[in-house]
Amino acid sequence: MLIKNPKSSELKESAVTCEKVYRDRRALLKHMGFLGAGALLTSATKAHAGIFDLFGKEKRTVFSTEPLSYSQNAYSKNAFSNETILNNTISNNIDSKQVLTPEAKVISHNNFYEFGAKKQQPAELSQNFKVKPWQLTISGEVEKPITLDVDDLFNHFDLEERIYRLRCVEAWSMVIPWIGFPLAKLLKKASPNSRAKYVAFETLYDPKQMPGQASRRLGGGISYPYVEGLRIDEAMNPLTLMSVGLYGKTLPPQNGAPIRLVVPWKYGFKSIKSIVGIKLVEKKPPTTWNLLASNEYGFYANVNPQVDHPRWSQASERRITTGGLFARNRIQTLPFNGYSEQVADMYKNMNLRKFF
Ligand code: MTE
DSSP: OOOOOOOTTTOOOEEEEHHHHHHHHHHHHHHTTTTTTTHHHHHSEEEEEEEEEETSEEEEEEEOOOBBOOOOIIIIIIIOOOHHHHHHHOSSSSSEEEEEHHHHHHHHHHGGGGGOSSTTTTHHHHHHOOOSSOOOEESSSBSSOEEEHHHHHHHHOEEEEEEEEEEEETTTEEEEEEEEEEEHHHHHHOOOOOOOOOEEEEEOTTTTOOOHHHHHTTTTTTSSSSSSEEHHHHHHTTEEEEEETTTTTOOOOGSSSEEEEEETTBOOSSHHHHHHHEEEEEEEOOOHHHOOTTTTTTTSSSSOOOBBTTTOOOSSEOOSSSSTTTOEEEOOOOOOGHHHHHHHGGTTSSOOTTTT
């Protein structure tokens, strides 16, 4: 998939202030001649990631992730200019550049209630999570139902890097270099029929492996499996990504291994993790947070600074960067999380206060 015209929402690798480790790896690859448009990136060694304390000191190494081969396409390499990034970042406190959230933060500050409702619990409680064997089925209103195993997830599609902002409904945000493929490519393989109006997603249900599913207290009172949904045009939008990795490696369990959704213009809860089922359906499917509190979490969940959560403002967000808890990193939230150019058209006749 190629986006021909650079859009303000797209982040070029050179336009973000990269985490040092990431930059070093890139520099090494460049030196070795691996980096270039369309080139494949491969890192030679198995990567280890750890849990870090507030001061960035590693507490312990908890799991290993595998290096991934992926291409540098328009999204990550050529599609952005510093100027558009600057216009797109309305910030009074932090650097005017986008700052890539350090990997250590991306993998240790998580929402994955199947492994506990506190931010550090998913990284701590998911380390024995097994992603092999894994099956992802695409079914429902399709001509050709598909079942993919875990190797297919990495081999059936060209993997590409997308640097996206992730805005949580809790008013914090990150900038993350995901690796994956457009959901549209996967859905097209299954040939949706004319009755396919929505896409329903389901996370693995396995209380033996996911302690939050076995305990209401640990699991935040959610009734599992976690489910999500998109309208078919949202699912087919080129920005909508199935992610199998981040920071050049396979996803760690706490980020949704082996495969998750990333919908960058919507609040993070739409980006469902560890997916086993995708079903094309005629009617709007139920979604976990909407079932839990329909007045607080809508089906659409488009990032919207003008529509507050009933209990807090959505006008600004805390961008998680290298700074500690007290870093001056409050920034203004942008409509559709800064991706209006690509997605606003899909909602042009809708009352976004009503359909929040
Ligand atoms: N998917 C499942 N299955 N369970 C969850 O609890 N949390 C969501 C989303 N996907 C969640 C989930 C929320 S609230 C957010 S903000 C993002 O995952 C967080 O993704 P991250 O931990 O990779 O930053």
